[in-house]
Amino acid sequence: MSTDRRRKVCVVGASGKLGRYMVRHALDRDYEVVGVCRERSVEKLAEFADRITIVPGPTNDREVIRKAVAGCDGVLTVLVPWGVRQYSSGTAQAVLDHAEPDARLIFSCGWHITRDGKGKYSWRFKAVVRVVAWLARLVRAVELDDQVEACRRIFASDRRWTVVRGSDLEEGESQGLPVWSRHVGDPVLASNRTRRVDFALFMVEALTDDTLVREAPAIVGCRTPSALAHARG
């Protein structure tokens, strides 16, 4: 990202927990921030209202995204599987199509996404994903497959993207930048726990880390037992 003027980033899905942490990290780093969220959630951004520009609307609305990402050096997108109308893939596609040509595009998802099929998942993890997907289809509120489709499109794109795959999340004070690996199942990730505030930190730091371009890091908290054991070698 260019550094000779105030840099501008867009947070797509800014009103959620991860989104608000990203807004805070971005403001701390003196980015100019544009936030996109559903109209009904604008009030969740009240604490930032005088410091950011809010573009209300569904994040899979191409016109909303076109307006929000104009002139942005980076776009931080929370990919959520809510709804049954291709919310995730619609959001990802709008960002891929409308972001500035050289913009850094950072997307969030979970460990269940795999880029190359080489991740090793425990039977427990696979069972949980299967049950969640089944329940989701039953209540027609969540579309896990659509988050998979969103990531398939991102992986196929020649944009400057990074897909950050979060472990199980918890709240709490920041512990620092999470560590990462390309493959779920690698010992460093065994603790499967990251503070949400640090997930957001990783996303924001990725904006300026070119080693993460076209990578899909699976992350884990840097103070978790598995990360500490890895650091000790």
Ligand SMILES: NC(=O)c1ccc[n+]([C@@H]2O[C@H](COP(=O)([O-])OP(=O)(O)OC[C@H]3O[C@@H](n4cnc5c(N)ncnc54)[C@H](OP(=O)(O)O)[C@@H]3O)[C@@H](O)[C@H]2O)c1
């Ligand atoms: N939760 C976990 O344990 C976990 C684990 C690994 C990875 N992740 C990843 O982390 C990211 C953030 O997840 P999170 O669970 O922490 O959620 P979150 O940050 O609270 O964000 C939820 C987002 O979903 C939106 N949303 C909620 N209901 C919706 C609906 N019916 N239609 C459209 N949008 C809706 C919210 O918008 P409003 O503010 O408008 O409601 C908000 O932007 C996601 O990419 C997720 O895949 C989560």
